[in-house]
Amino acid sequence: MKERYSRQALFKPIGKTGQKKISESHVMILGCGALGTANAANLARAGVGKLTIIDRDYVERSNLQRQQLFTDKDAENQVPKVIAAKEKLEAVNPEIEVNALILDVTGEELAPYLKDVDLVIDATDNFDIRFVMNDLIHKHKLPWIFGSCVGSTGMSYTILPGETPCLACILDTTTLSGATCDSVGIIAPAVQMVVAHQTAEALKLLVGDVNSLRTKLVMFDLWTNQYQMIKVDRAKKASCPSCGVDPSYPALSYDTRTKTEVLCGRNTVQIRANRHIVLEELASRLEKLGSIHVNKFLLSLHYGDYRVVVFSDGRAFIHGTSSMEEARKIYYQLVG
Ligand SMILES: [Zn+2]
Numbered sequence: 001m002k003e004r005y006s007r008q009a010l011f012k013p014i015g016k017t018g019q020k021k022i023s024e025s026h027v028m029i030l031g032c033g034a035l036g037t038a039n040a041a042n043l044a045r046a047g048v049g050k051l052t053i054i055d056r057d058y059v060e061r062s063n064l065q066r067q068q069l070f071t072d073k074d075a076e077n078q079v080p081k082v083i084a085a086k087e088k089l090e091a092v093n094p095e096i097e098v099n100a101l102i103l104d105v106t107g108e109e110l111a112p113y114l115k116d117v118d119l120v121i122d123a124t125d126n127f128d129i130r131f132v133m134n135d136l137i138h139k140h141k142l143p144w145i146f147g148s149c150v151g152s153t154g155m156s157y158t159i160l161p162g163e164t165p166c167l168a169c170i171l172d173t174t175t176l177s178g179a180t181c182d183s184v185g186i187i188a189p190a191v192q193m194v195v196a197h198q199t200a201e202a203l204k205l206l207v208g209d210v211n212s213l214r215t216k217l218v219m220f221d222l223w224t225n226q227y228q229m230i231k232v233d234r235a236k237k238a239s240c241p242s243c244g245v246d247p248s249y250p251a252l253s254y255d256t257r258t259k260t261e262v263l264c265g266r267n268t269v270q271i272r273a274n275r276h277i278v279l280e281e282l283a284s285r286l287e288k289l290g291s292i293h294v295n296k297f298l299l300s301l302h303y304g305d306y307r308v309v310v311f312s313d314g315r316a317f318i319h320g321t322s323s324m325e326e327a328r329k330i331y332y333q334l335v336g
Contacts, residue, residue, distance in 0.1 A: 018206075018207030025048055025050070026052070026118050027048050027117070027202060028114065028120045031122070035123035035149065035191060036121075036123035037070065037085055039123055040053055041069060051098050051099065053086065054103050054113075055102070056104035056315070060078075082100035104270075108136070111140070114140050119145070122147050122148075122198075132251045134168060137159070149190045157232070164232075164236065165233065165237070169235045189222055193220060214229075259273070262322050268319045269317070269322065272314070273314035275314035277313075277335065282335065298311050308330060
C-alpha cells in the first residue's frame with residue numbers, strides 16, 4: 001500500500017480493498033465554490049482516481065474567506081474557479097486525474113459527462129440547478145449527495161435512485177428559505193460541516209459500505225448549537241415525477257436555459273449567447289473604454305459603474321446591476 005494512503009487504509013472500514021476501489025472511482029462535483037473546493041480537496045487527498053469538477057464562475061476576493069483552494073493571486077488574475085482548483089488539486093496529488101469544465105450547467109448537456117461517473121456531489125448554490133440534477137441522476141441511476149449551507153446553517157442528504165426519496169420529495173416536506181450566501185452571508189465552519197458529511201458519505205459509497213450510510217437528513221446551526229437528524233424515508237411519493245413509478249423528469253423536459261438571468265443577491269446579471277468570441281480581438285476594441293484584464297478564458301472591463309466579464313463562449317456577467325434590460329443594453333453596446 002502506498003505511503004500516501006497508509007493512514008486511510010489502516011482505517012478498518014476502508015482497508016486496502018476499499019482504498020483500491022477509491023483509486024478506481026470517478027466522482028463528479030457540480031459547483032466549485034465553497035462546498036466544491038472542500039469536497040474536491042478531501043477526495044483528491046483520499047485518492048479518488050478521477051474527479052470531474054464543473055463551474056461557470058471565476059475567482060473573486062469575496063470567495064477567499066471560505067473557498068479553500070483559491071489564493072489571492074487567483075482572485076487578482078480572475079482565474080476560472082475550476083482552472084484554479086485543478087492546479088491546486090494536482091499539486092496536492094499528482095497521481096489523480098482532474099477534469100476541469102468551465103460550464104454553465106442548465107440541463108441535459110451534462111449527460112455525456114456522466115459516463116463512467118460513480119457518484120455526484122452537489123456543490124451548487126441554487127435550487128434551479130439542483131432540481132435539474134435531481135432529474136438527471138434519477139434518469140441515469142447515479143447516487144448523489146445533496147449539500148447546502150448559508151449563514152451558520154447547513155444540511156445534507158444522500159440520495160440513492162430507486163431507494164431513497166429524491167430532493168423534490170424531501171423538500172416538499174421541509175421548508176426552504178430563500179436566503180443565499182450573497183444575501184445573509186456565510187461562515188466557513190458551516191461549509192466544512194456540510195463537507196464533512198458529504199465526503200464521509202462519498203467514501204462509504206465508493207468502498208461499497210452502504211449499510212453505514214446515514215439515511216437521515218442532517219440539519220444543523222453551528223451558531224445556535226442545534227443539530228437535527230430527520231427521518232425522511234416516508235417522504236418518498238410513488239407519484240413523484242422525478243423518483244416515482246412513472247417519472248417524467250420535469251426539470252429536463254423544458255428548457256431551463258433563459259438567455260438572461262439575475263444572479264440572486266449579487267447585483268449581477270448573467271447573459272448567455274451561443275457564439276465564439278476571440279477575446280484578444282474584443283480586448284483591443286474595448287481597451288480605450290476602461291481598464292481591462294484578459295486571460296485565456298475571459299475578459300474583464302471596468303465600464304462606468306459596471307464591471308463586465310465576457311467568456312470566450314459568449315457568456316457574460318454584468319456586475320453592478322440587477323436590471324436585465326440594462327445588462328442586455330450594455331452587452332450589445334460592448335460585445336455587439
Ligand atoms: Zn421524488
